[in-house]
Amino acid sequence: xxxxxxxxxxxxxxxxxxxxxxxxxxxxxxxxxxxxxxxxxxxxxxxxxxxxxxxxxxxxxxxxxxxxxxxxxxxxxxxxxxxxxxxxxxxxxxxxxxxxxxxxxxxxxxxxxxxxxxxxxxxxxxxxxxxxxxxxxxxxxxxxxxxxxxxxxxxxxxxxxxxxxxxxxxxxxxxxxxxxxxxxxxxxxxxxxxxxxxxxxxxxxxxxxxxxxxxxxxxxxxxxxxxxxxxxxxxxxxxxxxxxxxxxxxxxxxxxxxxxxxxxxxxxxxxxxxxxxxxxxxxxxxxxxxxxxxxxxxxxxxxxxxxxxxxxxxxxxxxxxxxxxxxxxxxxxxxxxxxxxxxxxxxxxxxxxxxxxxxxxxxxxxxxxxxxxxxxxxxxxxxxxx
Numbered sequence: 001x002x003x004x005x006x007x008x009x010x011x012x013x014x015x016x017x018x019x020x021x022x023x024x025x026x027x028x029x030x031x032x033x034x035x036x037x038x039x040x041x042x043x044x045x046x047x048x049x050x051x052x053x054x055x056x057x058x059x060x061x062x063x064x065x066x067x068x069x070x071x072x073x074x075x076x077x078x079x080x081x082x083x084x085x086x087x088x089x090x091x092x093x094x095x096x097x098x099x100x101x102x103x104x105x106x107x108x109x110x111x112x113x114x115x116x117x118x119x120x121x122x123x124x125x126x127x128x129x130x131x132x133x134x135x136x137x138x139x140x141x142x143x144x145x146x147x148x149x150x151x152x153x154x155x156x157x158x159x160x161x162x163x164x165x166x167x168x169x170x171x172x173x174x175x176x177x178x179x180x181x182x183x184x185x186x187x188x189x190x191x192x193x194x195x196x197x198x199x200x201x202x203x204x205x206x207x208x209x210x211x212x213x214x215x216x217x218x219x220x221x222x223x224x225x226x227x228x229x230x231x232x233x234x235x236x237x238x239x240x241x242x243x244x245x246x247x248x249x250x251x252x253x254x255x256x257x258x259x260x261x262x263x264x265x266x267x268x269x270x271x272x273x274x275x276x277x278x279x280x281x282x283x284x285x286x287x288x289x290x291x292x293x294x295x296x297x298x299x300x301x302x303x304x305x306x307x308x309x310x311x312x313x314x315x316x317x318x319x320x321x322x323x324x325x326x327x328x329x330x331x332x333x334x335x336x337x338x339x340x341x342x343x344x345x346x347x348x349x350x351x352x353x354x355x356x357x358x359x360x361x362x363x364x365x366x367x368x369x370x371x372x373x374x375x376x377x378x379x380x381x382x383x384x385x386x
Contacts, residue, residue: 003071005064008051013065017056024052109170109196112153112160112210116143116241118248120231125222127259131292131317133224137217140250143239144214146206151244153208155201163192170196210244220252225267225320228256262291267319267330272337280304280338290315290332298334306338 006013009023030036031045050071054060060070119142125134145151154160162168166189174185188194202208222232231251238248256264263270269291279286283302287295293315316330344352356362 003051003069005051005054008047009055015055020052020055024048109166109168109192110194111243112195112197113151113243113245114241115245116239116248118251119238120251120253122253122255123220123222124255124257125226126257127262127264128291129222130226130254130256131224133222133226135219135221138220138252139215139217140237141213141215142237142247142250143211144216145240145244146203146210146212148205149203149210151210151240153203153206153210153243154199155203158199158201160197160199163189163196163198165189165191166196168196170194209242211240211242218250222252222254223320223326225318225326226254227264227266227320228254230254230320259291264317267317268333269316269330270333270335272335274337274339275300275304277338277340280306280336288312288334292317292329300336304336304338306336308336310334310336 006015009020009027011019011023015023027048028045031041031048033042033045036042036045054064054070057070063070119140121138121140123136123138125136146153148156152159163170166172170189170192171186171194172189174187189196192198199208203210206212218234218237220232220234226232231253234250234252236247237250240247261271273288275284275286279300281303283304284300285297286300288298290296290312296312296315298310298312310333312332312334314329315332318326319328319330321327341348353362356364
């Protein structure tokens with residue numbers, strides 16, 4: 001009884017060659033020993049491979065359609081089923097369908113000129129420089145176009161020639177016979193590395209690369225409002241590509257130096273200042289040196305308490321938008337500490353005792369704020385519950 005080759009592949013008798021190929025490809029992925037080592041799967045793989053060999057051959061398929069079996073009695077290939085995957089891995093099978101298998105060649109040579117990569121340099125900046133913006137002179141070490149060959153990679157008066165191995169195609173082909181028939185695989189040429197050309201006389205300065213490393217000085221304008229970790233992009237100032245290809249970009253990353261007085265929070269600034277006890281009690285107008293605007297007058301209200309925070313609107317840092325434009329400024333937050341004198345002369349002590357007498361504070365009483373009370377209320381509560 002003739003074998004059912006169509007049923008083995010799971011296709012209809014009127015299936016097109018492409019449908020037969022897709023069906024086999026799907027089964028081969030599932031049943032190949034490299035994927036499925038089960039003995040039953042291996043036997044099944046032999047069967048589907050034999051079915052594909054028969055149905056992909058027009059003459060053999062015609063015998064099947066007439067009710068015969070081309071593998072019986074030596075018909076077609078000498079009879080019997082041979083081992084279809086002897087010497088071939090799953091990769092070889094997939095290459096036959098998807099790899100660079102073409103009698104007319106593959107993608108062709110790639111260009112010797114390639115784009116360059118980006119470069120990164122870190123720049124230390126003070127808080128004042130971040131606030132006002134500054135132009136910095138930097139020394140960078142990147143690949144630049146070779147001055148001798150101007151990027152060609154060849155000695156002066158010479159040029160690249162067509163690769164004899166691949167004939168300028170950048171690819172070489174290898175022909176293999178398999179159970180699928182003749183398979184032509186295409187790979188990059190090992191001599192020219194896929195370029196299609198070689199340089200018989202490389203430039204002595206760049207060794208044929210078309211670029212050399214060089215130190216150079218550049219001016220970098222850093223806008224006002226930059227912060228730690230931000231990057232400024234300089235287009236075309238990075239690494240020149242192989243063959244003198246277009247340069248990548250240079251990114252300058254800010255490393256902000258901590259300030260002795262001001263602490264930064266985005267565009268806002270914070271600082272802590274001490275004021276005399278008398279100024280806190282009586283009020284005063286005192287000069288405050290700001291980071292950007294110089295000396296500003298700050299008004300202390302009478303009765304100011306320790307820990308009071310005064311906000312000077314718009315006295316902080318510029319707000320730098322993602323577009324690089326400045327959109328207003330942050331605020332300056334001033335945190336007040338009241339300084340209590342530690343040493344008093346006789347007259348000062350007398351005046352303070354007189355003030356205490358006038359305020360009825362010769363024997364001061366402790367007080368606390370809030371419903372829950374402070375430390376002393378909790379201590380009293382604890383004693384009452386004993």
